[in-house]
Every structure is written in structure tokens, then in C-alpha cells.
Ligand SMILES: CCCCCCC[C@H](O)CC(=O)SCCNC(=O)CCNC(=O)[C@H](O)C(C)(C)COP(=O)([O-])OP(=O)([O-])OC[C@H]1O[C@@H](n2cnc3c(N)ncnc32)[C@H](O)[C@@H]1OP(=O)([O-])[O-]
């Protein structure tokens with residue numbers, strides 16, 4: 001069942017025939033859980049997939065908590081409407097540990113599993129054999145090439161990138177990425193779906209980091225080096241960027257928030273693939289913190305300490 005907002009958005013679009021109703025999200029972690037949540041909230045039928053029921057049950061709990069926050073903001077005055085929003089949204093969300101069975105009715109599959117090229121390629125090869133002809137495949141990868149992820153899938157015209165931002169229920173942006181083979185009909189469907197999800201879409205080619213992460217990596221790198229040289233403290237750099245440019249978090253706060261292991265993994269991967277690019281140089285302070293298990297907010301310490 002599509003929500004009235006989703007229906008209105010689709011009917012405004014030229015791609016009504018390709019409207020996406022059934023969405024399968026593979027991976028129920030930080031990002032997959034958020035994508036599944038927003039898809040269910042905006043009227044899509046969602047199957048959320050992960051490796052075991054324990055992981056799925058924790059994801060379901062996180063989604064339910066986050067939906068209550070969204071509902072409180074949306075229907076502040078009316079507890080009844082808020083409860084209805086949460087229960088209606090949750091009724092559209094089912095879970096599965098069988099990724100191939102989960103795509104049988106999918107119009108769109110969004111992959112948000114671990115950032116590993118071999119595992120992603122293997123998954124899409126299996127899904128390509130199991131999914132209906134019309135199903136669009138998309139990856140939410142932060143740093144890998146969509147073209148490489150799509151390598152083993154035959155449906156390259158129905159393959160692209162849909163890059164969401166953390167926290168998904170709050171961040172308005174969705175990057176829509178095309179590979180050379182992606183058809184215009186696929187791009188149109190992905191753009192219309194992004195709009196139905198309540199996101200603002202931007203389009204770009206399949207280059208490292210797309211738009212946001214391509215700019216974020218050098219920004220982080222310069223901030224880390226400024227701190228390493230002793231030019232300014234982490235606190236002062238963060239304060240400067242928040243009050244001087246209006247960012248909600250400074251580079252060290254944001255690094256701790258996204259996870260220093262994730263940042264290091266991305267930057268190291270690019271440094272290896274593009275050894276002549278000085279903007280992708282790995283920072284020693286980042287390497288040291290990760291080697292000490294200080295991964296940011298999730299471990300209670302990164303560039304800063306947090307109350308767990
Ligand atoms: C090295 C390069 C690679 C990096 C790694 C990969 C990066 C990746 O690919 C791309 C990214 O994501 S880049 C990263 C991109 N991300 C950024 O750049 C993030 C930058 N930071 C921000 O935009 C803000 O600091 C936050 C929105 C995180 C928190 O907002 P705040 O005002 O500071 O603090 P607050 O008081 O907590 O929240 C206020 C209200 O927001 C709502 N709400 C919040 N979380 C929610 C949730 N999970 N559910 C539902 N609702 C949620 C809620 O209404 C809450 O009110 P409540 O009364 O408490 O319910």
C-alpha cells in the first residue's frame with residue numbers, strides 16, 4: 001500500500017509505470033535499518049534481510065525506537081496519531097534471513113551489507129538469478145565502485161548506486177549514482193523513489209566517494225594533519241567549523257560519529273588504489289586511535305571521550 005505522499009509524488013512523475021512499491025533491503029545494520037525504516041514510513045512494503053534472527057530482532061528494536069522519535073516530532077500533539085504512524089509503518093516491515101527468497105517480489109533491492117567488494121559481488125550474483133526481470137539493484141556503498149559491485153550481475157542497465165547518509169531518518173540527501181550501462185528509466189525510477197522516500201536527490205557518476213565522501217575525505221585529512229602539527233586543538237577546529245561554516249558537527253566529532261575504523265578503512269582503500277593522490281594520504285593519528293580500539297562514539301572513545 002503506498003502512502004498518500006508517495007502516491008502524490010509518483011503521480012507527479014513521468015515514471016508512474018515504474019513506481020517502486022516493494023523494496024528489499026539487504027543488511028539491517030546502521031544504514032540498512034535506517035533505509036528499511038524510512039521506506040516503511042513512506043508507504044513501501046519492505047523486506048529487511050540479515051544473516052540471523054538475533055541481528056534482525058535488534059535492528060527491529062532500533063527501528064521501532066527511531067520511529068517513535070520521528071512520530072513524536074511529526075505528531076507532537078497527538079499521541080494517537082503518533083501510535084498509528086508507528087504501528088502502520090511497522091506493519092509494512094517484514095524480516096528474512098533468506099536473501100534470494102526475499103527478492104521474489106521486489107521492485108527495488110538496496111544492498112547495505114559489509115563494505116567488502118567480494119561479498120557484495122557474490123550477493124548480487126545470487127540475487128540476479130533470483131529476482132524478477134524488472135527489479136532494480138542498488139548499492140549503498142560509501143567508497144567502492146558501483147561498476148565493480150555490479151560486475152557479476154547481468155542486469156547492468158537496472159543497476160546503480162543509492163547512497164544514503166547517517167542517520168538515515170534525519171539526513172535529507174540521497175546520492176543517485178549511474179554506471180555507464182544504467183538506463184535512463186532506471187535513473188528516473190530511482191529519482192522518483194528517492195522523492196517518495198522524502199529525500200532530496202542529487203545525481204553523479206561512479207567516481208570514488210561520489211560527491212559527499214570525495215569532499216569529506218580530504219577535509220578529514222586536512223583536519224587530522226592540522227591537529228597533528230599542533231596548529232590547533234581538536235575542540236577548536238570543531239568549534240571553528242561549526243560556528244564558522246554552520247556545519248552541525250566539526251570534523252573530529254563527525255569522525256567519531258561515523259566511526260574511526262570505517263574512516264580508516266575507506267581512506268586506506270583509496271590510498272592503496274590511488275597511491276599518487278596526496279589528498280588520500282592516511283593520517284597517523286587516525287591509524288593510532290584505531291589500533292588502540294578507540295573507534296569513536298560506539299566504543300566510548302575516539303578523538304573524544306563519551307559516556308557509554
Ligand atoms: C572518511 C569518509 C567515509 C566516512 C564514512 C562513511 C560516510 C557515509 O558514506 C556518508 C555519511 O553518512 S557522512 C555523515 C553524514 N551525517 C552527518 O553529517 C551528521 C551530522 N550531524 C547532524 O546532522 C546532527 O548532529 C544529528 C542529526 C546527528 C543529531 O542532531 P542534534 O540536533 O545534534 O542532536 P539530537 O538531539 O540527538 O537530535 C535532534 C533530533 O533529531 C532527530 N533524530 C536524531 N537522530 C535520530 C534517529 N536516529 N532517528 C530518528 N530521529 C532522530 C530527533 O527528532 C531528535 O530529537 P529527539 O527529541 O532527541 O528525539
Ligand SMILES: NC(=O)c1ccc[n+]([C@@H]2O[C@H](COP(=O)([O-])OP(=O)(O)OC[C@H]3O[C@@H](n4cnc5c(N)ncnc54)[C@H](O)[C@@H]3O)[C@@H](O)[C@H]2O)c1
Nearest residue numbers: 027028029030031032050051112113114115140141142166
Ligand atoms: N555507516 C555509515 O555512516 C554509512 C553511510 C553510508 C553508507 N554506508 C555503507 O552502507 C553499508 C552498510 O554500512 P553499515 O554502517 O550499515 O554497516 P553495519 O555493520 O552496521 O551493518 C551491516 C549489516 O550487514 C549484515 N550482513 C553482512 N553480510 C551480509 C550478507 N551477505 N547478507 C545479509 N546481511 C549481511 C551484517 O550482519 C550487518 O548487520 C556499507 O557499504 C557502508 O559503506 C555506511
